Amino acid sequence: MVKLDDIKKECKSILEEGKVKYIVGYKRNNNYYMSIPAFIEKIEETDQLIWDPTCVYNLVRFLRDEKLRKERQKTPDTRPIGVIVKGCDSRAINVLLQEKFIKRENVYIIGVACEKSGVIEKKKLRKKFNEKNIKQIEFGKDNNFIITTEKGKTTISAEEILAERCIECNNNTPVIYDVLLGEKVERSLSEHFRSLEKFESISTEEKWNFWKKELDKCIRCYACRSVCPMCYCDECIADSISLAVKPDTTAEEKAQKIRWVEKSPVSSENFSYHLIRALHLAGRCIDCGECERVCPVDIPLRYLNKKMEKEASEQFGYTAGLDPEKPALVSDFKDDDPQDFII
Amino acid sequence: MEEKFEPKIIAFLCKWCSSAGSDLAGVSRMKYPPNVVPITVMCSGSISPNYILSAFKDGADGVLVSGCHPGDCHYIKGNYYARRRITLVKELLEFIGIEPERFQMSWVSAAEGAKYTEIIKDFVKELEPLGPQNKLRSNL
Known part of the structure; x- marks a missing residue:
């Protein structure tokens, strides 16, 4: 001890x-x-x-x-x-x-x-x-x-x-x-992946109902982002104001700034935000569980990150944060990566 | 008379292979369903998951990502990167309860116009029984 x-x-x-x-x-x-x-x-x-x-x-x-x-x-x-x-x-x-x-x-x-x-x-x-x-x-x-x-x-x-x-x-x-x-x-x-077991046996529709119920609760306070050690981007994709507005920025440029995620806490935008976050953390999340701990509405965010961790480990043999010298999950590939799903 | 559901497919095709493949299908006058909206990108490796999610958000019933066969990439290894990334997107979409049929990836070379028509035909056939995709559609 x-x-x-x-x-x-x-x-x-x-x-x-x-x-x-x-x-x-x-x-x-x-x-x-x-x-x-x-x-x-x-x-x-x-x-x-x-x-x-x-x-x-x-x-x-x-x-x-x-x-x-x-x-x-x-x-x-x-x-x-x-x-x-x-x-x-x-x-x-x-x-x-x-x-x-x-x-x-x-x-x-x-x-x-x-x-x-x-x-x-x-x-x-x-x-x-x-x-x-x-x-x-x-x-x-x-x-x-x-x-x-x-x-x-x-x-x-x-x-x-x-x-x-x-x-x-x-x-x-x-x-x-x-x-x-x-x-x-x-x-x-x-x-290692005990918490994901309950998702394996349920149908697509049940999975959707589960996530719809959970993610609809999100109030977009971004506490998960604020607490995450990996969320250090200068410009977050979830902030639609992140266009650098200079004196010569035209109204057209402001209007044409792509907004991948809107701020409104409605179902579709919540899904976009959390899916993008999960994908951005794929191969980087080290499962410290902070996002889930700070969530004021108790969304089980860990499952999304854990799922990505599971796929990285099972399909690509990659575990985040073991060796700082190795390339990251998505900036690397092997010739024999699984491709059964590709037609 | 009830109108038949026509699925809308967004296809991200890489410029060098899949887009040329779809062109070949066109100039060879092969027939395939008009449900697909092709978007040419420079490489399948340049397709961000944001593109896919925003396609679903803007009302796509299915999304197809298509690139060169492994080893044939114009940029040597773009499609290998794409393969990893798209695997993760596909697994995640399935995990949150999107039907796996709605998101597909294929390898289509510039010579495979016939394969491209087959892929689109099958895709439309798979999407028809599922009905419109309303799960990720923007409700702003």
Whole structure:
């Protein structure tokens, strides 16, 4: 089991040496059991750091913000920033490296192995406990979580409240890191595409009804886009205002700007938006589950990305974020890619 | 008398093979259903999934993507890229519940005018029982 003291010690030492500008980690939220992201700049602040099953966030997202901030500064601090990553998050860094969005020397990766457990899913937790009573959730022994409520401590098997993505996870150990904390352990509970099984047996019409019901709920708040570590395009296709309007831009040019997706949250536009997003994340999504977590209307967005991941893996033998040197899924091909469907 | 449903097909044809193939079908006076609207693109590899989704959104009942046979691409490897990308689009469309018949891909060379007419004939035949595509049609 990863000891919190090890994480603190490591963070202290790299801050002392001045290796990093700051460290992005997790800290406790006041009066709430979920953790929040922490930005640690001073050595004494490292005591705030925590490591528990509520560290669900993918902190790799902040590398994008850091890059943009650096570009705006005249004399930026070129030291790397430290980031605490789980197995899934480390693959996100790999994808960003593969796409040459960030440079390896700009990030100091503190890998934390999930070992045999993972992080919780709030939805599952809510079914079993009254959220208001929960004070704290900790890792216990033998793949258990210890939940502290007002009444006392309860031990619960991790699988009961473990996030679906953690159950399906194959990378409980970070694949890229400067320092690794925790042990490399094989896990027994991985069934990689378990959540997609229920779609295999249902008919086309049932699939449509399911997605129609789910995607019609979308209010187009773009929270999924804002939280995604891979959504870093300067111009998103979903923003129809993204035409650079200069003094000499004519009205005709503005009118002729192609709008692939309209802003209105109606069925067809929601489908366009989510399908385009799923396709844009094909071979890039590392299944950190953040889009689904932040969705205010609980659309199961993970299924779309998981489906793409499944096809990439089964048809092309490609898994996102394992090797930053390899070409990306859609910028590569093999002579014997499957083509049975082509007439 | 009830009007018979005539499916509308948008066909993205690559300039060097499939478009020339459809031309050959035309100049050879081969007959095929007039339900297809061909759009010539420079290469099947240049077809963005956006094109396909927006075709469905603007009311296409079926979409055909057609390129050169593997190895024959004018740009050496455009159709290989297309093959991967279109596989993903097809799987995703099936996953959200669009009938798989509505989206097809084919290899048609410049010499295969007859094959092109056959593909269109079969496509129309497959689309007729499905009726109009209203799932992705724009409802703005």
